[in-house]
Amino acid sequence: MDKIHNNKAWLLVLPVFALVAFSAIVPLMTVVNYSVQDIFGPNNRYFVGTEWFSQLLRDPLLHNSLLRQFGFSFSVLAIEIPLGIVIALSMPRRGLGVPTCLILLSLPLLIPWNVVGTIWQIIGRGDIGLYGWALNEVGIDYNYAANPTDAWITVLIMDVWHWTSLVALLCYSGLRAIPDVYYQAARIDRASHWAVFRYIQLPKLKNVLLIAVMLRFMDSFMIYTEPFVLTGGGPGTSTTFLSQTLTKMAVGQFDIGRAAAFSLIYFLIILLVTWLFYTAMTHTDDKA
Amino acid sequence: MSLTLENIDRTVRGERHIADASLSLASGSFNVLLGHTLSGKTTLMRLMAGLDSPNSGRVLLNGQVMTDVPVRKRNVSMVYQQFINYPTLSVFDNIASPLRLAKLAKPEIVRRVEETASMLRIEHLLGRYPQELSGGQQQRTAMARALVKDADLVLFDEPLVNLDYKLREELRLEMRKLFRTRNTVAVYATTEPAEALALGDTTTLLHEGRILQSGPSDAVFHRPETLEAASLFGEPPINLMEVEVRGSELLIGSTAFPLPRQLESLDDAPYRLGMRPSHLGLAPVGDDDLEFRMAVGVAEISGSETFLHVNNDVHELVLHLGGIHDFAVDSEIRVYAPCHKLFVFDADGDLMHAPSQPFSRA
Structure with a gap:
């Protein structure tokens, strides 16, 4: 086959390339550049190669906060995904209840992150907070500022409160997309409610669930503001997640080279886990 | 099995969907419901199945009043215009699902699924999943699911509309054969007069929620009692x-x-x-x-x-x-x-x- 080669087409790609370069490639490459240097000041830097990376990978600080991070993200998924599905299933399908539910569910999503943190910081306080006070009144010793377990639970509940709506709304839209005849057919088949869920609703929800799982994983894995406002990472380091460890390193200790290497590892972890989720969830498609 | 409707009325939000419908369908017969879109075919079928209850009138199955018996307690099956199958179940499991719900013994299930599948010529597809099938094969699977459980009443709601012409002809011929030997009442809704003549032992003409005429297909076609019936039963219209x-x-x-x-x-x-x-x-x-x-x-x-x-x-x-x-x-x-x-x-x-x-x- 004779093809006419016309390289002018590349010119059309140039604007996009320039845009992507400035918004993504240049910043990312700057980080890559920093990550191989030890930086003391603007004119005082040394090339250190992969030293930061090998040091970080053996660093217990990183290990611990990575473990905490995974623990947090998986807890978030384990609670929010099923809860979101249950909420979506129990929402009304028609009538005035629909807009009411939709508005109520969207409310937490509209609140800025640091406000969410502040809300829970206040509401969880034992002296003036409604929840904290009530818990202490009924005899449960609750103090998120001193007890690591309480801090953990509070951060988790806060995230569930903030983000379950997103999963519920996604699932609700997925459920609404199932034609009524499927339910009719199931009724005629005398299928149980569980069978309807297992064999009609869940398979039809698969695609939105995939999006929900990925969004919630990525978001929770990068969580920063809420725990920072609520607990400041404490007590001790019990709620210090990856992003906060990173911020301390970069801004607190001004350890730019090390922080840059950390960011790259962080970024690759998110990429890898998201890819794993995606392949795992779309792979089952081949069988079904 | 026989199905009788007595003076059925169905009104939804002030709108009369079915008005005073009376109909008697004999056991072992293939009955066509002919009417334009929105003439009430689906509504009437839903009433026959028990998915909806009539506002007044009675539904009798074999002489027994079934009007308020919910669909889960009846023995009916239905095939739709859309190809409705369970997406995560294989063709075999799809066809077997009504039998499993009826708690039949395993060898019996296997025997009946295989029998029905070979009747509809999909026995070589039993291991596949619905989305790996063509439209015609998907609809055959849905039909097998409807036929496998020996329902008293089998309803077809324009099942061939979404298939291409050739497949339609083929399935139409097969359906006629499938029901010859069965002791069920089959009801088939369509907008096409030709389908009524090709398939139906009897044809019921439905227009704006009213039954215009009902009887043996040839008789209805040759002697339409009213002008509306004559216009409806003929393409292009009379x-x-x-x-x-x-x-x-x-x-x-x-x-x-x-x-x-x-x-x-x-x-x-x-x-x-x-x-x-x-x-x-x-x-x-x-x-x-x-x-x-x-x-x-x-x-x-x-x-x-x-x-x-x-x-x-x-x-x-x-x-x-x-x-x-x-x-x-x-x-x-x-x-x-x-x-x-x-x-x-x-x-x-x-x-x-x-x-x-x-x-x-x-």
């Missing part, structure tokens, strides 16, 4: 002309024809004359054919037939001609209507005269 009988003359527009002898019993009055498109021709069949001078409008050619639209000052007619014909638009043409093929309706639309002998299908 041609109509305002006429008047005066003494021994038949007045059509400004032309006076001698009154055909078949119509001699009619009193002097205005009538409406019905002529099926397939009965009109471009050459006279007998000496007394009614002759009209018309101008050619459009000629739709579909495969081996031509639908010719012609008109003059007062009338528009459609002719259904065999073979392919080419006509110049606006050219002058003579159309002949044989007198022994005429339908006559009175001013109220009731049938006054129908051709006496059976004729070819429209």
